[in-house]
Amino acid sequence: MKFILKSLPLLLFILPALSVADEAENQIKYRQAVMKAIGGHMGASALIVRGKISHRDQLKAHADGLLAMSRDIPGLFPEGSDFGETEAKEILWERWDDFREVSDKSKTSIENFVKAVETGSEDDVVAAFREVGKGCKGCHEDFRQKHEHNH
Amino acid sequence: MAHVSLAVRLVARTFAGKTNSLSCMTRWFFSLSLFAAAPLWGSDTLVDRGAYLVRAAGCVSCHTNPDDHDNGGGGFLAGGRALRTPFGTFFSPNITSDPQYGIGQWSDDDFLRALRHGIAPDGSHYYPAFPYTSYSRLRDEDIRAIAAYLRTVKPAAAANLEHVLPWYLWRGAVAVWKGLFFEPAGFSIAPDKDAEYNRGSYLVAIGHCSECHTPRNRFGALDSSRFLAGAKDGAEGESAPNITPHRSTGIGKWSVDDMVYFLETGALPDGDYTGGFMSEVVDDSTSHLNNEDLKAMAVYLKSLPAIHNPDFAEKQK
Numbered sequence: 001m002k003f004i005l006k007s008l009p010l011l012l013f014i015l016p017a018l019s020v021a022d023e024a025e026n027q028i029k030y031r032q033a034v035m036k037a038i039g040g041h042m043g044a045s046a047l048i049v050r051g052k053i054s055h056r057d058q059l060k061a062h063a064d065g066l067l068a069m070s071r072d073i074p075g076l077f078p079e080g081s082d083f084g085e086t087e088a089k090e091i092l093w094e095r096w097d098d099f100r101e102v103s104d105k106s107k108t109s110i111e112n113f114v115k116a117v118e119t120g121s122e123d124d125v126v127a128a129f130r131e132v133g134k135g136c137k138g139c140h141e142d143f144r145q146k147h148e149h150n151h
Numbered sequence: 152m153a154h155v156s157l158a159v160r161l162v163a164r165t166f167a168g169k170t171n172s173l174s175c176m177t178r179w180f181f182s183l184s185l186f187a188a189a190p191l192w193g194s195d196t197l198v199d200r201g202a203y204l205v206r207a208a209g210c211v212s213c214h215t216n217p218d219d220h221d222n223g224g225g226g227f228l229a230g231g232r233a234l235r236t237p238f239g240t241f242f243s244p245n246i247t248s249d250p251q252y253g254i255g256q257w258s259d260d261d262f263l264r265a266l267r268h269g270i271a272p273d274g275s276h277y278y279p280a281f282p283y284t285s286y287s288r289l290r291d292e293d294i295r296a297i298a299a300y301l302r303t304v305k306p307a308a309a310a311n312l313e314h315v316l317p318w319y320l321w322r323g324a325v326a327v328w329k330g331l332f333f334e335p336a337g338f339s340i341a342p343d344k345d346a347e348y349n350r351g352s353y354l355v356a357i358g359h360c361s362e363c364h365t366p367r368n369r370f371g372a373l374d375s376s377r378f379l380a381g382a383k384d385g386a387e388g389e390s391a392p393n394i395t396p397h398r399s400t401g402i403g404k405w406s407v408d409d410m411v412y413f414l415e416t417g418a419l420p421d422g423d424y425t426g427g428f429m430s431e432v433v434d435d436s437t438s439h440l441n442n443e444d445l446k447a448m449a450v451y452l453k454s455l456p457a458i459h460n461p462d463f464a465e466k467q468k
Contacts, residue, residue, distance in 0.1 A: 043422025050412070130416065133424060137417040137433065140426025148383055148390040148462050 028086045031076035034069055041065045042136065049129045059125075063114045066132070070110050073103040073139075092143045099143055106135030201300025204293050206439040208286065208357045212431040214243045229253075229307035234280055236386045238371055239316035241280040249306035262298040263291065267335050269325075276325035278314070279333070279371065285359035287335040293357075332372035351451025354444055358436065363391040363428065380458035389427045390462075397457040410449035411442065 041062040047053045048062070074096075082093060092099050109131040116128035205211065216231040225231070230245040247253040254261075257272065264270045269283035277283060289297075338356065340349050355361075365373045366382040380401070381393030393401035402410070409420045414437035417425040425433065437445065 039422035039424075041422070042418070042424070043420070046412070046418060046422065133416050133418055136424035137426065137430045140424055141430035144426045145389060146392075146426060148381075148392070 024081045025084050027076075027078060027081040028084050028088075031081075032086075034076060038066060038069050038136075041069070042132070045129060049126055059117050060114075063110070063117045067107075067110045067114055070103075070107050073106070074100050087144050087146055089143050089145050095142075099139075102135075102139045102142070106132070106139060109135045197296050197299045198303055199300075200293075201296035201298070203439070204289075204297050204357070205300055206436055207354055207444070208289070208297070209359060209432060209436040210246070210297075211435040212428075213281075214246050215435075216243075217431075226305070226307035226309065228301070228304050229309040231309060231312055234386060236280060237384070238280075239314065239320060241278060241314045241316075242312035243281075244311045245307060245309050246301060247304045247307045247309075248302050249308055252308050252310055253306055254301065255306060257298070259295050259298050262294050262301075266294050266297070267337075269329065269333065275322055276329060278320075278322075278325055279328070280314075282359045282362045284333060284373070285356060285362055287333075288338040288353070288356040290338055328370065328372075332370065347447045347450050348454060350444065351447035351449070354440075354448050355451055358432075358448070360394070363389075364394050377458055377460075379452070379455060381460045381463045383462050386428070391428070393458065393460040393463045394452060395455045395458045396453055397459055400460045400463045401457060402452075403457060405453075407446060407449040407453060410452060411445045414438070414440070414445045414448065415442075 045059060045062045045066070048055055048059050077088060077092060077099070079093060082088065082090060109128070113125075113128040113132050116124040120128065211228065213232060213234065214228045214230050216225050216229070216233075218225075226247065228246050230243045232243045234241045234243065245253045248255040250256050257265075261272045264272070265277065266283055266286040266289055268287070269277045269279065269281070271277060338353055341352065344352075361373060361379055363385055364379045364382060365375070366377050366380065367373055379394050380397075381391060383390045385391055395401045396403040398404060405413075405420055412418055413420075413425070414433065416438065417430060417433040419425065437448075
């Protein structure tokens with residue numbers, strides 16, 4: 001009993017910390033799920049754009065999906081979601097303005113891709129898709145560090 | 152016939168742990184038709200070929216500082232890029248044609264000694280952070296082409312920075328290291344393999360993929376028994392994955408086409424995109440190569456022995 005009373009203040013201190021950690025963990029899980037969805041649309045689009053498969057009529061849906069999921073990437077990285085099983089690098093929060101800029105550029109490239117799919121020539125589609133890929137790679141270059149264990 | 156058996160021995164040696172061999176063996180080059188064939192690296196003048204090779208060999212990423220906007224440097228190939236390794240921080244030098252700050256006064260022989268033997272014009276040894284361990288495979292004529300091209304690169308008046316290293320890594324120590332772990336290998340053609348394979352093997356060697364993707368011993372020498380099998384905690388703490396065709400821990404499930412597309416764009420087969428150093432390799436190097444060469448690299452990589460690496464466990468891809 002004495003022990004419990006003694007450790008109560010400590011517990012009171014730890015519990016909110018635990019729930020904060022929990023929230024951070026869920027934030028991380030959510031953004032990884034969103035990134036996976038984005039990756040899914042990119043993988044599917046790549047097969048169509050490269051002519052490996054003939055679902056050209058589906059391309060618009062993938063492009064729209066990409067755009068919807070990329071509208072606010074910085075919003076997926078709230079302050080405090082930097083510890084836990086994340087591949088996001090510390091500098092993402094230290095260089096927040098750069099991160100926002102890279103993410104805006106990526107969004108613009110996806111908007112252009114959507115337009116190209118709607119009204120452009122096949123060459124426009126290929127070129128616009130390339131630019132989208134550069135956006136993904138550019139941000140991962142600076143702000144993500146993969147772990148050796150793929151999960 | 153003598154050539155063939157020599158070539159086989161050379162290949163065996165190159166891939167089966169040359170680290171302990173102290174003997175010095177240089178310059179065995181076999182001009183097989185694939186390398187003699189006319190438009191070599193997709194272009195015909197010496198300077199154009201050099202430009203292509205500088206891309207293929209990945210000189211640009213290391214010798215161009217991506218974030219030096221206000222230091223006066225930051226120019227193309229003007230150096231000043233920090234390379235943080237487990238052994239200390241190296242700063243790449245200026246290799247533009249500037250006669251004072253760069254290497255504008257270098258002769259072809261200076262280039263040959265630097266790239267093949269890791270020796271500076273004043274006779275001192277270069278640190279292997281400059282991957283001459285890979286560039287020793289470059290053929291003479293390719294080094295001359297690189298030299299010709301570098302002489303055309305816009306001069307930048309950017310001074311070199313001092314490396315930041317622990318005391319025991321003074322330049323003299325490099326001679327000892329080289330005695331133990333370095334042998335200017337030259338490139339040898341595998342006579343039992345076709346032209347595409349050999350071309351791919353050459354491009355992967357000079358693309359110095361193994362400098363990141365092969366694990367090192369504690370002296371920083373590559374463990375050639377685990378060639379391209381993945382290395383944890385390399386420069387900047389990044390881990391370079393297993394790129395042998397092991398099915399669950401490497402890239403065994405990738406097709407040749409997947410690899411070509413990856414080297415061209417950085418896209419992984421599952422829709423993810425690469426990052427870190429590999430983004431630079433793709434941006435500055437492999438995306439500049441023609442499709443034929445990328446395919447040759449892919450064919451070669453797919454033909455390597457599959458090595459299991461538990462550090463890069465179980466991919467679902």
